[in-house]
Amino acid sequence: MFTRPDTRFYKAAGLLLIAAAAFVIATLVLGGGPAEAETVEPVAAGTSTATLVIQNVINGLAFGVLLALAAVGLSLIFxxxxxxxxxxGEQVTFGALLTFFLSTNEQVTIPLVPGxxxxxxxxxLAAIIAVIVSGFTGWLQDKMLWGPLRKRRVAxxxxxxxxxxxxxxxxxxxQWWMGGTRHRLTNASGGRITFGNFYVGTLTLMSVVIAAIALAGVALFLLKTRLGRATRAISDNPALAAASGIRVDSIIRLVWVMSAALAGLGGILxxxxxxxxxxxxxxxxxxLMFAAVTLGGLGQAFGALVGALVVGVVSEVSTVxxxxxxxxxxxxxxxxxVLLVRPQGILGRKERVG
Amino acid sequence: MDILINALEQMFTPATAAFAIAAIGLNFHFGLTGLLNMGQAGFMLLGMYGYAISVREGLPMWAAILVAMGAAILFGLLLGWPTLKLRGDYLAIVTIAAAEIVRYVGRSNTLVEVTGGSLGIKGKDYKGPLEDLSPFPDERITVGPFTYHGSASDSWWLRVVAWVLVALFLLLFWRLSNSPWGRVLKGIREDEDAVRSLGKNVYWYKMQALIIGGVIGALGGVIWAHGSAVVADAMGRPTTFWVWTILLLGGAATVMGPVVGSVVFWAALSLIRAVAKAFIPESILPSTAIEPFGLMLVGIALILLVVFRPQGILGNKKELAFHA
Structure with a gap:
């Protein structure tokens, strides 16, 4: 089911742009005038709705890219x-909390270990170790749980x-490990880069760049390497892939490792x-990750990216x-x-899903 | 000894009955029809809001119950319409998403006048009508080791009402599952295409099952609300997962499964908590960790159940409800 972004991709992207534009115009027309004071970011009173919408689109795109990174593993596994x-979701949390665990200067504990x-x-360094450990949890999960279940042909x-x-x-x-409170990975608030009326936090910008690089890496892996081609072959038709000599089980294990590691990285960012x-x-x-993956078309790795951007922008802009x-x-x-009008998702191929 | 009495007490709380009712509803979805409804908590929450808000606004009790049921019917129609034609996991994702939407809207500050926001609706606003019907005296009554109030809140009266409702829904499930209608649902669960080829309107049958189970879930929510309060965050995804654990523990597609599952689930959870508190030293398991520890075991129990005994305690292996 993995295909290069072709005409369908551009068609979908076009549709998306039109939808986004329609949404923006609708909010401008309906919600004109100064914005409510109830937004997430502190906004100076009297900021016009247009500025607010564009700022929210920027936030939404940043959130969307990070969400895509967290969700791409979900799509690969599906x-x-x-x-x-x-x-x-817990894989995503695990990456973030492990990074905190390794990097914080506070006292930390491990469940069942006193002291x-x-x-x-x-x-x-903590982040790199956390991503590696996350990948290992994916390997472990597949080895201990999912592999045996597949072997037993559990539905x-x-x-x-x-x-x-x-x-x-x-x-x-x-929750047992880290308690119910939120933990900050860094105390540095990071400046923000302003351009005109708009801004992006430096931390956000760095996260987005790292996420984009990682996503490009996944795309290159899927499109250019032998293993990536094997992965795509399995999503297309597992039986045929096995018959043509692809070791389905080890590829799936690799997918689990990748998926867990990407989720961990996504969680940190x-x-x-x-x-x-x-x-x-x-x-x-x-x-939201499920929404992104389903929107893009279940199982379409590039669909997850498109879907995540939609989800990110919609959730941020709707706050207007x-x-x-x-x-x-x-x-x-x-x-x-979307499931009502296009159950196969934005990038999905039309097929019977019932 | 206290630990055992406590566990025994947990077996018959209104919450146990409410979860049994919700699981009976889910049994219509999953046990009979094979629908993966992951939004039972949403149905329960809608029932709670429907009842509590109607009573607060001065409607009589019977009308409030009708509002609660009507909300569940609408929700079922809305959910079933786009998804019942699609593959099973689409229904799972849409129902869980819809249940979360209900929760987000319920706890949102925008509707604080109607739903009470994240604080919810207080018991005194809606518990009156049911408590006024109580034939029991208005004081604490002790029977054996148990002491509860006669009619207020978490009372003997509520226990009687809750378990009578459980019995009624069990009867309903038993009759319906052995009726021609129930056999069509089981047919859909086993092989949808075969039933379709017999000329049955599979979509409409699935919709009926979804709505009936959802309405029962909503009434379970109303019972739950009488034992505590209407708070949106109490009906999140974990609640749905507990109902699933209860159903699979007792045995899907069996009549008594939901009740057995609920009783065992809550008694076991209370036992685990009490035993962990009494025997594991504070340095290894601090008191704040007991709750997550118990719920972690629930998750592990769900995994083990599905893998090793998908038919549950009472179920029949031939009538496995999982079909890809």
Missing amino acids: GTTGLSNFAH SFTIGLPLW VLQQMVVSIGLSLALLNLL LALFDNGAGFDSGARILL VIAPDMRYASALAILII
């Missing part, structure tokens, strides 16, 4: 195994419920973007019209509407 992995200690590595829906149990277990393990992470920060965005504490609701509503 593509190769057909599993909707509900425990993916507390400080590790205090530099942030970049995909049954595996999905297993992933729900895993998510519940991991979520509470993370999201924690930088979001000024911290708690035990449930991944669980909070799990549905509705209260900020409902912004995720708007993204989920978009998911349901």
Whole structure:
């Protein structure tokens, strides 16, 4: 199902631009005049709606790129195994919290181990170790849980419920480990770069650049390498891939490692973007990731990127019209509407899904 | 000894009954029809809001119950319409997303006048009508080791009402699942295309199952609300997952499964908490960690159940409800 971005891609991108433009114009017409004071970022009173919308589009695009990085693994796993992995959110949280665990100067503990200690590595080193450990958890999961389940030919829906149990277990393990409070990865607030009326935080900009590089890496891997081609072959037709000599099981294990590592990296960058992470920060965005993946077309790796950008922009821009504490609701509503009119997603191929 | 009595007490709380009712609703979805409804908490929450807001605004009790049921019917129609024609996991994602939308909207500050925002609606605003019906005296009553108030809030009266409702819904499930209608649903679960080829309108049957289960879930929510309060965040995704664990633990597609599952689930959770508190030293398991520790075991139990005993305690392996 993985194909190069071709005419369909441009068509979808065009549609998207039109939809975004329509949305912006609609908000300008309906919600004209000075904006409400209830936005996420402090906005000077009297800022015009147009400025606010554009600023929100900028925030939304940044959030979208980070969301895409976190969600691309979800899409890869769905593509190769057909599993909707509900425990993916906890992978995202794990990356962020492990980075905090390794880099903080506060006292930290490990469950069931008495006593507390400080590790205090530099942030970049902690992040690299966290991504590697995240990848290892993916390997371990596939080795201990998902591989044996596939071997026993457990139905995909049954595996999905297993992933729900895993998510519940991991979520509470993370809460046990790190408590209920939010943790900041860095105390540096970072400046912001202003251009005209708009701004981007330097930390955000750095996160987005790293995420974009990682996403480009995934794209190169899928399009240019033998392993990537094998991955795409498996998502297209596992039986045929196995028959032509591709070792399906080891590729799927590789996909799990990649997916968990990317989720971990996404979690770290999201924690930088979001000024911290708690035990449930991944669980909070799990549905947005699902929305992104479903919007783009389940199992389409590039679809996840398009979907995540839509989700990011919609959830941020919608704060212009509705209260900020409902912004995720708007993204989920978009998911349901898209399923109504285009169940195969923006980039998906039209096929019977019933 | 206290630990055991506490666990026994947990077996019959209104919350246990409410979760049993929600699981009976889910049994219509998943056990009979094979629908993966991951938004049962959304149905429960809608029922709670529908009832509590109607009573607060002065509607009589029967009308409030109708509002709660009507909200669940609308929600079911809205969810089923786009998704019942699609593959099973689409329904799962849409229902879970829709349940979260209900929660986000419920706890949002914009509607604080109606829903009470994240603080929710206080018990005294809506518990009156049911408590006024109570035939029990207005004081604390002790029977054996148990002491509860006769009619207020978490009371003997609420326990009686809740468990009578459980019995009624069990009867309903038992009758319906053995009716021609129930056999069509089971047929859909086993092989949708075969049923379609017999000329049945599969889409409409699925919709009926979704709505009936959802309405039952909403009434479970109303019971739950009478035992505590209407708070949106109490009905998040974990609630849905607990209902699933309860159903799979007891045995999907069995009549008594949801009740057995709920009783065992809450008793076991209370036992785990009490035992962990009493026997594991504070330095290894601090008291703040007991709650997540217990719920972590719930997650692990769900994994083990699905992998090793998907038919649950009472289920029949031949009537496995998982079909890809």
